Structure formats: C-alpha cells, structure tokens
Amino acid sequence: QTVVTQEPSLTVSPGGTVTLTCASSTGVVTSGFYPNWFQQKPGQTPRSLIYSTSNKQSWTPARVSGSLLGGKAALTLSGVQPEDEADYYCLLLSGGLWVFGGGTKLTVL
C-alpha cells in the first residue's frame, strides 16, 4: 500500500512564504496522482483548498497555490496570515485509491 509523507510540522512568520510538500512511496508524484490539499483548524471539518495539483476552490485564497516540485506535490502559502495556522493534509490517488498523508501542522509565529 502506498505511503504518503508530509512534513510533520513547519513554522512560518506572519507575512512570510511557506511550502508544504507531499511525497509518495511509489516514486515521483505526477499530475496523474491528482493531488488534493485540505486545511483543518482545531475542532473544525477539513476544508478543500486545491484539487488536481493546482486547481483552486472558489473559496481558496489567492495567496494559496498548488504545484509539483522536485518530484512531490506542493502547497505554497504566500503572505501568511495568523489564520493560516492549521493542519494541512494532502491526498493522492494511487492505484485507483485515495491515500492521505499524515498531515503538516503549520505554526504561524
């Protein structure tokens, strides 16, 4: 079974830029993995930010973007705000099945 790996935690300063990554145990992540990214704040339901690598939901802030970077899926937050502090999860399609990464806890400090 595919294992999806994310950074356990990252810290960024307000106004800064941070990139979260998502790797697959099967090798290079391509657009065929249809990466999705979700944000979850404490006590809340997860919220979709990005689908199919780089497509934004209508509610996704313009400063949030998705891409492929160095063989991984990536989520970049620019001009980080305090309200961006949350857990972020990636989701990859592998062998016709979805697999979540373990999540990245983003601290804004």
Add this chain to the structure above:
Amino acid sequence: QVQLVQSGLEVKKPGASVKVSCKTSGYTFTSFGVSWVRQAPGQGLEWLGWINANNGHTNYAQTFQGRVTMTTDSSTTTAYMELRSLTSDDTAVYYCVRDWNYDLDYWGQGTLVTVSS
C-alpha cells in the same frame, strides 16, 4: 447551496456494526460520487472508500475491504456507510465528502462513532 448532513452520534459495543447516513442537497446526486473519510481522536485523516452515486460502483481502501459497505439511495439523495466488526480502533469521526473528477470539495459535518464496552 451544496450540503451534506450526516446522522448523529453513535455508541457501539465491540463486534457490533454501525451505519452512518449522509443526506445531500443542492446538487444533482447521481452526477457525483461520495467518499468516506475518518479521523480518530488526535490523529490524521484516513480514506475508507468511494461510491459512484449513479451506478453504485465502489472502491474500498484495502484496510477496510470485507468490513465496509457503501450504498446510496437516489430517491432520498442519501449515501450510507456501514462498518462491521467494530473495535475500539474504529472510534473516530466519520465524514462523507462529495467526490467527483478528482475533486473532494464539500464535506459533511462529521459523525462521531464511539466503540466501547
């Protein structure tokens, strides 16, 4: 507006089964699929499987094969997820998610399932 409204809290004993419902509205039910995702207390997200609401085709995560059944009722635009042979490890919040064209966009509010003797 798109809404997925799930059934309420469930408390089950080990070995029992649970069936969670997900009532949808605001979109054409049979034009989309539904994924089910769970989150154990303090843990990450885990995908259980997906059902095509048009034809009932399912894909289940290997971890849950043989123990989970997903169904839909297009007359009531409701999706269901049944999980059998529950153990304490199945204690989690279970979410239904609209899933089509590689986009998991709208989530239900979650259903807490507690398994305890």
